[in-house]
Structure formats: structure tokens, C-alpha cells
Amino acid sequence: MLTLLLIVSAFFAGVLNAVAGGGSFLTFPALVLAGVPPLNANATSTVAVAPGALASAYGYRRELGKIREVHLPSFLGVSLVGGLIGALLLLWTPQRTFEAVVPWLLLFATVLFAFGPTASAWIRRNCTVGHTAVLVTQFFIAVYGGYFGGGIGILILATLGVFGLTDLHAMNGLKTLVSGCLNAVAVVAFVLGGAVYWNEALIMLVAAMAGGYAGAAVARRIPPPVLRKFVILVGAAMTVYFFVTKG
Structure with a gap:
């Protein structure tokens, strides 16, 4: 039964990530309910969804080639460094401490996912900041992404909006690429740190890839607002x- 829970959750996570994001929810x-300690569940979840994110980024290669507003090496560079720092912070966090902050991280991620698009639109309309300030902001976003990552796509889209990007396909492509790179560098840290539960990770990795590949076509027929409401x-x-069980 627990194996089925992991397969189903990973499959639909792959579908969600391909369309609306939020697969880590x-x-x-699912990993915690399967008995994996929260810190290890976070690391294992990252390993499970990482290949799907990079595969999706490859699908946006044409849109990525048209981006002129962002200096890609700088943006990816600060993202990789920040992601690695966030992953290391997770590995250095005591299990009991992480268990205590998990409800707050989930609350932050849920609120961010619910109200992020509205906040992102407001930022694009009202904020104009320099290139350096945006890169610094992206660095801290990447640290959060390496540490936990829930709702990170919304944060990246808001940052790209401040950069001046308006092409949603290009923004989604860059968001997916950055998320994939963050996941990749975090995976290396988690693997070397021995934080991954490999049996669960491999089961979910295959299911998540299948969900992203086979399920995206079906999910695209569902209005994105419906998917977003489900994730929320x-x-x-x-x-x-x-909050109830860890409080």
C-alpha cells in the first residue's frame, strides 16, 4: 500500500510539475506518511523530481534561445551557488529542528503558491530594480530552493518579471531550467550527504518521469486554475x- 502511495503521488507530481507546478506538495x-523522516523526505523528494524538471527545460530550448533580457550565465550561476548553500544548510540542520520548521515551511509555500501570481503581477507593474539587485534576490530564492523549494517557481517568475521578461513561455522555460539546475546541485549534495532513501527515490523517480511524459497531455486539458486549486x-x-502532528 505504501509503495502504491509513492507511485501515485510521484506520478501526479510529474503531471503537476509539467503544467502548474507544486508537485512537491x-x-x-507521501514520503513522510511512508515513514521517511522529514529531512530525508525532503531530500528524497528532490531526487525524485529532478530529472523531470531538466527534461521539461529541454522542451523549452527554443524559447530559452530567444531570451535577451537576462544574462543566463549570471542568473544560473547565482542560482547554482544559492541552491548548493541551501542544500548544505538542510544537511546541517538537526532532524528535530527540521521537523519543527516543516509546518511553517509548508504554510509559507502554500500561501506563496496561492497568492504568488497576484504578487508577481503587482511586482511587474510597480517595481523596477537594477540587474545586481535582481541577482541578489535570485541568490536568496535559490538558497530557499535548495533548502525546501515549495513555491519556488512563483518566486522565480516574479524575479524574471522584474527583469523585464513578458513572454510567458520564455519565463516558464527559464523558471524550469533554473529549478532543474537547483534540484541537480541539491541532489549531488544530498547524495554525498547520505540523506536519500534510495528505494523510495527510485520508485518515485520512475513514476514522476512517467507522469511528466504521459500525463502532461491529459493535464493540459484541465484548466490551470483547477490544478492550482487542487495543489492549494x-x-x-x-x-x-x-501543525497538528508535529505541534
């Missing part, structure tokens, strides 16, 4: 669950 709690409901339910 499914994989992380799951995130809210998991937040309440962790």
Missing part, C-alpha cells in the same frame, strides 16, 4: 496535518 508528505487544497491539508 504531493511527494514530500493539498498544501493546506498537509500544513494543518503537520
Whole structure:
């Protein structure tokens, strides 16, 4: 039964990540419910979804080639460094401490996922900042992404909006590329740190890739707002669950 839970959650996480984002709201709690300690569940979830993110980024290669507003090497560079620092911070966090902050991280990620698009639109309309300030902001976003990562896509899109990008396909492509690179560098740190539960990770990795490949075509027929509401409901339910059980 637990194996089925991991497969189903990873499959639908792959579908969600291909369309609306928020797949970690499914994989992380599924791993915890399967008995994986929260810190290790976070690391294992990252390993499970990383290949799908990079594969999606490859699908946006044409849009990425047209981006002129962002200096890609700088943007990816600060993202990789920040992601590595965030992953190392996770590895250095005591298990008990991480268990205590998980409900707050889930709450932050859920609120961010729910209100992020509105905040992102406001930022694009009202904020104009320099290149260096945006890169510094992206660095701290990447640290959060390496540490936990829930809702990071919304944060990246908001940053790209401040950069001046308006092409949604190009923004999604760069967001996916950055997320994939963050996941990749975090995976290296988690593997070397011995934080990954490999049996669970491999089961979910295959299911997540299958979900991203086979399920995306079906999911695209579902209105994105419906998918977003589903992710928000799951995130809210998991937040309440962790506050009740870990409080």
C-alpha cells in the first residue's frame, strides 16, 4: 500500500510539475506518511523530481534561445551557488529542528503558491530594480530552493518579471531550467550527504518521469486554475496535518 502511495503521488507530481507546478506538495508528505523522516523526505523528494524538471527545460530550448533580457550565465550561476548553500544548510540542520520548521515551511509555500501570481503581477507593474539587485534576490530564492523549494517557481517568475521578461513561455522555460539546475546541485549534495532513501527515490523517480511524459497531455486539458486549486487544497491539508502532528 505504501509503495502504491509513492507511485501515485510521484506520478501526479510529474503531471503537476509539467503544467502548474507544486508537485512537491504531493511527494514530500507521501514520503513522510511512508515513514521517511522529514529531512530525508525532503531530500528524497528532490531526487525524485529532478530529472523531470531538466527534461521539461529541454522542451523549452527554443524559447530559452530567444531570451535577451537576462544574462543566463549570471542568473544560473547565482542560482547554482544559492541552491548548493541551501542544500548544505538542510544537511546541517538537526532532524528535530527540521521537523519543527516543516509546518511553517509548508504554510509559507502554500500561501506563496496561492497568492504568488497576484504578487508577481503587482511586482511587474510597480517595481523596477537594477540587474545586481535582481541577482541578489535570485541568490536568496535559490538558497530557499535548495533548502525546501515549495513555491519556488512563483518566486522565480516574479524575479524574471522584474527583469523585464513578458513572454510567458520564455519565463516558464527559464523558471524550469533554473529549478532543474537547483534540484541537480541539491541532489549531488544530498547524495554525498547520505540523506536519500534510495528505494523510495527510485520508485518515485520512475513514476514522476512517467507522469511528466504521459500525463502532461491529459493535464493540459484541465484548466490551470483547477490544478492550482487542487495543489492549494493539498498544501493546506498537509500544513494543518503537520501543525497538528508535529505541534
